[in-house]
Amino acid sequence: MARFLRRSIIAAAMAVLGVAACTYNEELGRSQLLFTGPDSMAQAAASSWEQLKTQRTISNDPRYVSRLNRVAPRLIRAAGEDPSKWEYLVFEDPSLNAFALPGGRIGIHTGIMDIMKNDAQLAAVVGHEIAHVKYRHSAERYSQNVLASVGLGAASIAVGANCEGTAAERRACEQRSGALIQALGLGAIYGAILPYSRKHELEADTGGVRYMARAGYDPCEAIRFWKQMQAASAGQARPPEFASTHPASETRIRNLTEIVRKQGRTCS
Ligand SMILES: [Zn+2]
Structure with a gap:
């Protein structure tokens, strides 16, 4: 040339x-x-987050909010971050979804919280979202x-x-x-460019379980939670967004089992 x-x-x-x-x-x-x-990602995310907060309904229901307020700071600290610099909210939405934005903002839907059986299961989801942020997957x-x-x-x-x-x-x-x-x-929008690749998802799972264990939660609950997700989304025509771009549940559960095993635990 x-x-x-x-x-x-x-x-x-x-x-x-x-x-x-x-x-x-x-x-x-x-x-x-x-x-x-x-900085530029965080700035862009900050305005999206402010918009989300005005457009969507933030839950004040203590059943959800107190659990998130209890769990999130522990996980954020376990990830080596300062909880006062992060924001986390519950949005009233029946879908099985959760998300994170650059700069430390986490949104959890009431729908996904409804299938959680304990704090540790929320820790699995929050840990996963923190890992997306820490690993700069959006960028x-x-x-x-x-x-x-x-x-x-x-x-x-x-x-x-x-x-x-x-x-x-x-x-x-x-x-x-x-x-x-x-x-x-190869024209492969598939895989390479889809919102959060499968690789990102598995990385976020790995990071999430690491933070969970560090924060003192039982990592086996991550595996149990994903099995519950699998069951809860089985009847739906379209998989929930949180799961649709995500690896097949079997792959994810196998990956989680392997990480937990490396931590010297066996889950029942
Ligand atoms: Zn994810």
Whole structure:
């Protein structure tokens, strides 16, 4: 490719992407391709969160709220964060759902809380959501979408030029970018770009169970909870959003069982 053209493409891509970089997440144990800093994601999330709070009904029912107020700070602390900097609310909504936004905001629906049998089961869901935030899954997902929209040619050049860190980290980042670009090249919106990939979900489960155990909750309750979710959503025509982009329940339960086993426990 002519040098001029190559340069203009890089310039165009960089203008769209802002700063592109691979960041190593220590807790996660892998490099992430992130085009956005934590602050800009948190700012965008802050306005979405404020909007959610005005558009949706926040529950004041102590059956839900006191449980969340009891469980969430313990989990947040176990994840190495300051609870006073996080926000967590129960929304009146019968669907089996929960979500987290960058910057430390967690929403739990009354519907999913209705199938929980104890605090530890809520801890499993809250831990999972905290892990999504800590692992910056939204930023990663966003970066993948940006990458897809910028166009493969420009993106592949921009990405290759912007992997940073040690030689090994750069190699891992480049490999990952390469794999991503290959997936996009196949037209694969499936898997690579869906809201929270299956990989993200399994990572969030793993992190969540870790936080749960650290906070003193029985991690076996995570497995029990997912079995209850499976049963509760079985009759529904469409799987709940919380589960639809998520790995098949069997995969998830197998993954959780394995993590809990590594913690030296066996669940009945
Ligand atoms: Zn999730």
